[in-house]
Amino acid sequence: RTVSSGGDPMVFIPLKDAQEAQFLKDNDAIVNERARNAANPALNRPGLPGLLEAVTDAQSSNHNVNAVLVQIAPGLDAEAVAEPIRRWKHLTVFTRAQMEEILVAKLIATSARQIGMFLVILAVVSAAIVAFIIYTMTLGKIREIAVLKLIGTRNRTIAGMILQQALGLGLIGFMVGKTAATLWAPIFPKYVLLLPGDALRGFVVVMAICALASLMAIRAALKVDPAAAIGG
Known part of the structure; x- marks a missing residue:
């Protein structure tokens, strides 16, 4: 793998x-x-x-x-070993730190920036979709929210209910995506390693996006007039 x-x-x-x-x-x-x-x-x-x-x-x-891979004895300075080779052997020498810098700065960093750009775009689009869904569901329950306010339900409780809907939607989406990625990964020619830490951070990001997306629906619910429950 x-x-x-x-x-x-x-x-x-x-x-x-x-x-x-x-x-x-x-x-x-x-x-x-x-x-x-x-x-x-x-x-x-x-x-x-x-x-x-x-x-x-x-x-x-x-x-x-x-290329030749050289392993130096413990305690020796890699740069001190590389300098005579550069000077007298007319060869190009890179230490481990320099090779890591070349690999990270030239190859991995470019791919990471591209992937990061796609992740930002996907996050914005996902937040917009979740916000639209939660807002639509909230508008469909205006009368129920007005009844809750009429019987004395606190705004904190109403906001918590809408937030739970958004987090539940994000949890379902994350579980479906994680399961699909785990089951379908061997089918694709390219393999992306998803570490448990990355999956955990992704879950936190999804929950945060869903929580932010629910703010618009919560704001709309808190502005509902209790009289709407009587007026129909």
Whole structure:
């Protein structure tokens, strides 16, 4: 279940197999390349086809290493070990902290900003939908609310009832979404890991959105005139 930052599945294979999969060309690619070389007069000089074949063979059996992972002994300073390699070996060296900074700042941060933008849009749309539903349900119970006020029910109780409706709607929506995500996740090619802490924070956010969305309905209910219960 290991995935990349974009949610794509990852597979771990030996370096030799990875290089073979990367550089080895299939038969169609080799035929097409030879056809292009034959069609280009500049490539038909003596000795050049053999050179191209040698390059192709070198690419097929490329065993060069692109990166080396070095583990230093405990207590050593990573920057102190990296500096001589940069100076005398003419190699690019990144410490663990620098690699994490590159990964987070260049790759994960960009995806996180995009996901965050979508989450904000979804939160605003969800709040508007919940507010509309609760407000509509409240308007449909104007007479009942007026009767409650007529018999002396406090505004706090009426507001609490509307708030419970909104929170109940959010709870049902969260449970349906969590269940669907858990059951349907293996079907999709991209896998998003949802940790228990993330699910808990998502639940809190949903409840907060529903509570805020109920304010408009609560305000409308508190303005109901008790006389509306008598006037019909």
